[in-house]
Amino acid sequence: MDDSIKRWTAKRKTALVIEIIQGKTTVSEASRSFDLTPSEIEGWVEDAKRSMENSLRANPLDIREQYEKQLRDLQEAYGEAMLELGARNKLQALLDTQDGT
Numbered sequence: 001m002d003d004s005i006k007r008w009t010a011k012r013k014t015a016l017v018i019e020i021i022q023g024k025t026t027v028s029e030a031s032r033s034f035d036l037t038p039s040e041i042e043g044w045v046e047d048a049k050r051s052m053e054n055s056l057r058a059n060p061l062d063i064r065e066q067y068e069k070q071l072r073d074l075q076e077a078y079g080e081a082m083l084e085l086g087a088r089n090k091l092q093a094l095l096d097t098q099d100g101t
Contacts, residue, residue: 014043016044017045017048020045021048039082
């Protein structure tokens with residue numbers, strides 16, 4: 001692939017993801033070569049995996065259903081993170097009151 005890519009089209013992203021899947025390059029090598037963050041490339045790989053899984057389903061979800069499912073999953077993860085944060089804050093408050101006595 002051309003190291004001087006300025007604009008990452010879907011076609012170019014696909015080519016890079018295929019190279020990664022085929023083992024021709026790694027995320028870290030691509031990150032260095034194309035001045036991209038590893039998380040950006042990993043996001044492309046994850047998007048490709050989701051799309052591939054959906055396209056191989058007997059009854060593929062349409063784009064809207066895919067985004068709604070992804071949104072539900074993210075909302076669930078956010079809710080769990082907020083519960084954990086609240087529990088940690090309560091624990092810290094309890095520890096702080098015990099230290100102060």
